[in-house]
Amino acid sequence: MTDTQLLIGTRKGAWILRNGGGQDWRLEGPLFLGQIINHFVLDPRDGRTMLMAASTGHLGPTIQRSTDGGRTWAEAKAPPAFPKSDDPAAPSVHHTFWLQPGHASEPGVWWAGVSPPGLFRSADGGDSWESVAGMNAHPMHPKWFPPEAGGTPDGPMINQVVIDPRDPAHMYLATCSAGVLESTDHGGDWRPLNRNVEASFMPDPYPEYGQDSHYVTLAPSNPDRLWQQNHCGIYRLDRPSERWERIGNNMPKEVGDIGFTIVPHATDADTAWVFPMDGTEVWPRVSPSGRPAVYRTRDAGASWERQDRGFPAEQGWFTVKRQAFCGDAGSPQGLYLGTTGGEVWMSGDEGESWRQIAAHLPEIYSVSAVPA
Amino acid sequence: MISVSIPSQLSSYTDGATRVSAEGSTVGEVLDDLDRRFPGLKFRAVDEQDRVRKHMRIFVGQEETRDVKRPLKDGEDLLIFGALSGG
Numbered sequence: 001m002t003d004t005q006l007l008i009g010t011r012k013g014a015w016i017l018r019n020g021g022g023q024d025w026r027l028e029g030p031l032f033l034g035q036i037i038n039h040f041v042l043d044p045r046d047g048r049t050m051l052m053a054a055s056t057g058h059l060g061p062t063i064q065r066s067t068d069g070g071r072t073w074a075e076a077k078a079p080p081a082f083p084k085s086d087d088p089a090a091p092s093v094h095h096t097f098w099l100q101p102g103h104a105s106e107p108g109v110w111w112a113g114v115s116p117p118g119l120f121r122s123a124d125g126g127d128s129w130e131s132v133a134g135m136n137a138h139p140m141h142p143k144w145f146p147p148e149a150g151g152t153p154d155g156p157m158i159n160q161v162v163i164d165p166r167d168p169a170h171m172y173l174a175t176c177s178a179g180v181l182e183s184t185d186h187g188g189d190w191r192p193l194n195r196n197v198e199a200s201f202m203p204d205p206y207p208e209y210g211q212d213s214h215y216v217t218l219a220p221s222n223p224d225r226l227w228q229q230n231h232c233g234i235y236r237l238d239r240p241s242e243r244w245e246r247i248g249n250n251m252p253k254e255v256g257d258i259g260f261t262i263v264p265h266a267t268d269a270d271t272a273w274v275f276p277m278d279g280t281e282v283w284p285r286v287s288p289s290g291r292p293a294v295y296r297t298r299d300a301g302a303s304w305e306r307q308d309r310g311f312p313a314e315q316g317w318f319t320v321k322r323q324a325f326c327g328d329a330g331s332p333q334g335l336y337l338g339t340t341g342g343e344v345w346m347s348g349d350e351g352e353s354w355r356q357i358a359a360h361l362p363e364i365y366s367v368s369a370v371p372a
Numbered sequence: 373m374i375s376v377s378i379p380s381q382l383s384s385y386t387d388g389a390t391r392v393s394a395e396g397s398t399v400g401e402v403l404d405d406l407d408r409r410f411p412g413l414k415f416r417a418v419d420e421q422d423r424v425r426k427h428m429r430i431f432v433g434q435e436e437t438r439d440v441k442r443p444l445k446d447g448e449d450l451l452i453f454g455a456l457s458g459g
Binding site for chain 2: 056057058059060062075077079081082083084085090091092093
């Protein structure tokens, strides 16, 4: 926890929350006040390059970039943009949602998932971006992302890029209408990886594609284990199997297994945390019954335990969005989450207890714990 | 020479200037000239398909245009605004 800083992206700008030792957290900012910051990420390979996915209500999207650990910022020379076309229906990038540092063996490479659904790659540390034809011109792209499928309130998107730490050619995408897609050739080709994942809003509830994958992550200590928080439940997949198991069925029925995100333990591949939200009836997307809680599994999803000490015991109606829940590299592992109500909460004991370390921020979209 | 009115949303690109001069015989050429001097400005107002962004408005004098090919005559005013939107 000490020497940790939290990079916080919000609907109205970015902040950095620095740990000054012990219980002391100091908020610095805002950066880019008024800009919508969907993701704020440090490059772990050099420890000093930071990228922000930025847009505003009026202006088009861009990438803000720092190469000195956040002291100075400049706009990317060529932000993600689809190829120019004479087709009147040709897409244009509405916003970048996810920024992913590339594989450790590829310094300077970054990937970006955007809305409308598109994938972009940078080879110069995020300064200029190229459309990834293997996805954006894939023959199945119109079927994976049909306009009628809808998407998030901010539009359909590729909401996540995941890279296998053992192989830069092996990648996964989480998407809003094609579920999980996998590539084994560095993004040149993609195929659905959704067997046994429900899409309760489709005529065939277990289609090849059509699922809404909110978040996918690898267990850092076992990259063959994938965790997924889907629109329709919590899943686990152990490769080389291609059949996901709905481990959310083991959650308490009164809480359910709907949420936006899932956080794997840094060293224990059987442990992960979720922050459930209410997905009943009209989908309130708030803490179930107004009682916020994290749920932890320590047996790969066979059982879950409620962790709510410190959170409001009643009348707490926030939720936690996709990029707004994360862990650090400490032991015990520190956990951090940012809420739709602009609060930041942390746990220094692996979820047993929680305390608020910042409040009164705008709606939080992303929290990333990085070394100070 | 075209006189261009810059809205507050784009003034960070022009070092705070709300009125600048630019060269060009179409709206798009003027925006390209601005982008050379104030890198990044054009893409915030016009997308990669040369469509004026949904919440931006461009006027030539009193006349609104969403066509970057619209011709401009020397001495005309180009006014860029942020539309009423947001929350």
